Amino acid sequence: MGGDHGPSVVIPAAAIALVRHPQMRFIIVGDETTIRAELAAHPALADKIEIIHTDVAVAMDAKPSQALRQGRWKSSMWLAIQSVRDGGATAVVSAGNTGALMVMAKFCLKSIKGVERPxxxxxxxxxxxxxxxxxxxxxxxxxxxxxxxxxxxxxxxxxxxxxxxxxxxxxxxxxxxxxxxxxxxxxxxxxxxxxxxxxxxxxxxxxxxxxxxxxxxxxxxxxxxxxxxxxxxxxxxxxxxxxxxxxxxxxxxxxxxxxxxxxxxxxxxxxxxRQLNGGIFLGLNGIVIKSHGGTDATGFACAIDLAYEMAASRVVEQLGNDVSHFHTKLELEGAA
Amino acid sequence: MGGDHGPSVVIPAAAIALVRHPQMRFIIVGDETTIRAELAAHPALADKIEIIHTDVAVAMDAKPSQALRQGRWKSSMWLAIQSVRDGGATAVVSAGNTGALMVMAKFCLKSIKGVERPxxxxxxxxxxxxxxxxxxxxxxxxxxxxxxxxxxxxxxxxxxxxxxxxxxxxxxxxxxxxxxxxxxxxxxxxxxxxxxxxxxxxxxxxxxxxxxxxxxxxxxxxxxxxxxxxxxxxxxxxxxxxxxxxxxxxxxxxxxxxxxxxxxxxxxxxxxxRQLNGGIFLGLNGIVIKSHGGTDATGFACAIDLAYEMAASRVVEQLGNDVSHFHTKLELEGAA
Structure with a gap:
């Protein structure tokens, strides 16, 4: 539901990304009626999609703390992040409020052990x-x-x-x-x-x-x-x-x-x-990609591609290992 | 003597600037022999130039404090700035060490009253x-x-x-x-x-x-x-x-x-x-322009043009007046 255009960008973007990565599956979180209306034009997505319905969406201009207070447990942003935490999804891509996305992602996915600030x-x-x-x-x-x-x-x-x-x-x-x-x-x-x-x-x-x-x-x-x-x-x-x-x-x-x-x-x-659309949240226990709010389907599809590459290359595991090795070494040095 | 090329850029640049502003005069500060050698190729400059000789030049990699300690009273950079303070020149243009130029300019010209930091x-x-x-x-x-x-x-x-x-x-x-x-x-x-x-x-x-x-x-x-x-x-x-x-x-x-x-x-x-070459030091009692160290004669001439425009538009006076009005108002408000 995020960004300037909501499902009218997200659904066509999923269709574009699916052509490039036919094994991809999507969980679309938001208002089911709006989502279904958009899906009508993209039959290829029909058996690749699961919809999680919610009426609650985080406003683009909400303060992060306020978004967390009001949107936790129930907003589309929260439920999308939660699907990563619970293993239903491998990555979440959002064109919504950046500050809210970071605060919710930190709260829901938690930072990787040893990372002070994502x-x-x-x-x-x-x-x-x-x-x-x-x-x-x-x-x-x-x-x-x-x-x-x-x-x-x-x-x-x-x-x-x-x-x-x-x-x-x-x-x-x-x-x-x-x-x-x-x-x-x-x-x-x-x-x-x-x-x-x-x-x-x-x-x-x-x-x-x-x-x-x-x-x-x-x-x-x-x-x-x-x-x-x-x-x-x-x-x-x-x-x-x-x-x-x-x-x-x-x-x-x-x-x-x-x-x-x-x-x-x-x-x-x-x-x-649009070719390089996507801010990557690093340091969390999961992949979170922030798309530009104003982008179109081509741009949002690039953010989905990025999420795919991040998942395929196992960045989160690499990062967790590197940080933990570094801290172990520091502790050993501290103890020595 | 500053920048990557010294007089071999500064002298031809002065010749270029002179064509655009025929009423300009130059004080060239540095090693007289090197300067005279360059001047031979630019006869138009002959009666527009005064040379102040000095052997001392601030190194491009000198720390500002060190440059001030070693270069004060005698380096080409100092003497050029001093010519502005003493009224011989209206502006100084240098391709030398930026930090040294700022420290020396502050020390020699002083900040405009009420300006904490140029x-x-x-x-x-x-x-x-x-x-x-x-x-x-x-x-x-x-x-x-x-x-x-x-x-x-x-x-x-x-x-x-x-x-x-x-x-x-x-x-x-x-x-x-x-x-x-x-x-x-x-x-x-x-x-x-x-x-x-x-x-x-x-x-x-x-x-x-x-x-x-x-x-x-x-x-x-x-x-x-x-x-x-x-x-x-x-x-x-x-x-x-x-x-x-x-x-x-x-x-x-x-x-x-x-x-x-x-x-x-x-x-x-x-x-x-090169067309927009020139950092303008604002907040000093005088006009100081810093040219890129690596520029050529075309670029350095643009920095000279900028010095000319700054002088012609009386920026220093404008700035002094505006700052002093602002502080007077603040004081009046404070007293009220």
């Missing part, structure tokens, strides 16, 4: 490939311990999802010299440099290193990460506008654009924010 | 025009009082430079709702909403609002601002790479690119980071 990770396109950036908005601010945990979680995700043995990890900062930035980041750097973790600690990286692909995992606090992500999205949109305007200005340019239309369409697809 | 402002291209973003790296973190001051300084710059009566000002945040973000930002918002300032307070803005041009002035702390700026630069570069690759891939695309080359060149110019 984070939201984004897959960020680079010149040649992709990297993982976290936290992009679960928290405002982060302690050095939380930054180290984010690094560990991001690396676990890269290990599982990208099949890397020791992903490179950088801490987002305003300079690469050791003296730069705030204390929390410098302290986290000191831990990451020394600790025997399943990652290659690269050092500090700057804003332009993200898209350049300098490292596989970029770690930052949720405030900075969210602003960096949205700034990049805004810049991509802005340049798209420039390009459109430039190519429409003269007859010659328009003719050139027609000849190059295949290439320009490929570029447009590459820059399409 | 900030670095950037002019940021938007879809239709430009906006001012500050702080992009003078400080890490900012108190609510400093955020209010940044808003006031950014608005004063927009009033002087863009000729606006009441520029719109937004605070960069991770959401537009009043409850979002850290305490410092929420407290600053409360002040800006109430205070009778020569600006229109818009409210919170997000990362993608910067390039969209939602407001004339975007205010943030130096850590977030620096990362947002570099992320946008990196994204622009990345999309430039995508475009180049897409247009080179097929014969048809290459042919189209040839036909559209005028339009594509205009786009390239628009996206050229």
């Amino acid at each position: 984070a939201i990770a984004a897959i960020w396109p680079t010149i040649d490939a992709e990297c993982i950036v976290l936290d992009v908005g679960a928290n405002v601010g982060a302690t050095s311990r939380q930054i180290v945990e984010f690094a560990l979680m991001g690396a676990a995700m890269a290990r599982a999802l990208f099949g890397m043995k020791a992903p490179s990890v950088g801490l987002l900062n305003i300079g690469v010299e050791e003296i730069k930035g705030v204390e929390e980041i410098r302290d986290a750097a000191a831990v990451l440099k020394e600790a025997p973790l399943p990652l290659r600690y690269h050092g500090f990286v700057e804003g332009d290193d993200i898209g350049r692909g300098t490292v596989d995992v970029v770690v930052t606090d949720g405030f900075t990460g969210n602003i960096a992500l949205k700034t990049a999205e805004g810049t991509a949109k802005q340049i798209g506008e420039y390009l459109r305007a430039a190519l429409g200005r003269s007859l010659l340019a328009r003719l050139g654009a027609v000849l190059a239309q295949g290439a320009l369409r490929a570029l447009k697809d590459k820059m399409d924010p | 900030a670095i402002a950037a002019i940021w291209p938007t879809i239709d025009a430009e906006c001012i973003v500050l702080d992009v790296g003078a400080n890490v973190g900012a108190t609510s009082r400093q955020i209010v001051e940044f808003a006031l300084m950014g608005a004063a710059m927009a009033r002087a430079l863009f000729g606006m009566k009441a520029p719109s000002v937004g605070l960069l945040n991770i959401g537009v709702e009043e409850i979002k973000g850290v305490e410092e930002i929420r407290d600053a918002a409360a002040v800006l909403k109430e205070a009778p300032l020569p600006l229109r307070y818009h409210g919170f803005v997000e990362g993608d609002d910067i390039g969209r041009g939602t407001v004339d002035v975007v205010v943030t702390d130096g850590f977030t601002g620096n990362i947002a700026l570099k992320t946008a630069e990196g994204t622009a570069k990345q999309i430039g790479e995508y475009l180049r690759a897409a247009l080179g891939r097929s014969l048809l695309a290459r042919l189209g690119a040839v036909l559209a080359q005028g339009a594509l060149r205009a786009l390239k110019d628009k996206m050229d980071p």
Whole structure:
């Protein structure tokens, strides 16, 4: 029921995702009448779907604490998360209220043992490939311990999802010299440099290193990460506008654009924010994917794909193991 | 002597800027022999230039405190700033060590009365025009009082430079709702909403609002601002790479690119980071412009142009007046 469009986006998106992953099954939680009306147009979904009916939906502008108080046990968001906890579903995908989704997911699924704060990770396109950036908005601010945990979680995700043995990890900062930035980041750097973790600690990286692909995992606090992500999205949109305007200005340019239309369409697809739709909640006992609230069926289907890949690559298990090894080592060192 | 190239960039840049502003005069501070060697190729500069010789130059990797200790009274950076303090120059432009430049400028020129922390402002291209973003790296973190001051300084710059009566000002945040973000930002918002300032307070803005041009002035702390700026630069570069690759891939695309080359060149110019080269130090008793260290003569000339425009529009006076009015009002309110 979440996002700007509810079932009218979610149901067609499920149909798109089903074509790509025919073994997928869906539990759709929400108002049954609305859902059934949408399903009529997608007969392929008929025997792939279970509906859990509820009248209660979390409002997009509800405060997280209020959403938890009013929506617990009964809202569509809660029941969808609960289906992951109870094993009926492997992952939950929602276009609803981000803060409410995080609070409910924490309350229902609980954090993985040893994780102080779950984070939201984004897959960020680079010149040649992709990297993982976290936290992009679960928290405002982060302690050095939380930054180290984010690094560990991001690396676990890269290990599982990208099949890397020791992903490179950088801490987002305003300079690469050791003296730069705030204390929390410098302290986290000191831990990451020394600790025997399943990652290659690269050092500090700057804003332009993200898209350049300098490292596989970029770690930052949720405030900075969210602003960096949205700034990049805004810049991509802005340049798209420039390009459109430039190519429409003269007859010659328009003719050139027609000849190059295949290439320009490929570029447009590459820059399409829907292709990388989906914030990944990391550090919970289950897979939770947050889709953009305003996305369409194509975008929501990408968020479903992401949930599928996260499940198939067993990220949650990888993450749990890595965090538990790290803490065991710290305890052994503490005891020694 | 600063930046990656020293006089071999600065002297040709002065020659470029002189064509655009024939009434300009230059004081070039640094190693006289090197400077004279470069000047030989630019006879137009001959009677427009004064050279202040010094052997001492601040290293690009010196810590600010160390640079101040070792470079005070005698380094090229110091002597250039001092020429502004003593009235010989109206503005100083440097491609040197940013932290050292800020520390020396603060020490030599002093902050404007009532300004707690000078900030670095950037002019940021938007879809239709430009906006001012500050702080992009003078400080890490900012108190609510400093955020209010940044808003006031950014608005004063927009009033002087863009000729606006009441520029719109937004605070960069991770959401537009009043409850979002850290305490410092929420407290600053409360002040800006109430205070009778020569600006229109818009409210919170997000990362993608910067390039969209939602407001004339975007205010943030130096850590977030620096990362947002570099992320946008990196994204622009990345999309430039995508475009180049897409247009080179097929014969048809290459042919189209040839036909559209005028339009594509205009786009390239628009996206050229050299066109907007120059961090503006705001809140000091004088104009200080920091050029990118790695820029070429074209880029450094843009930083000189910026210094010229800042001087011509009397930004420093505007800023001093606005800050002093604001503090007078606060005191009157406090006394009432």
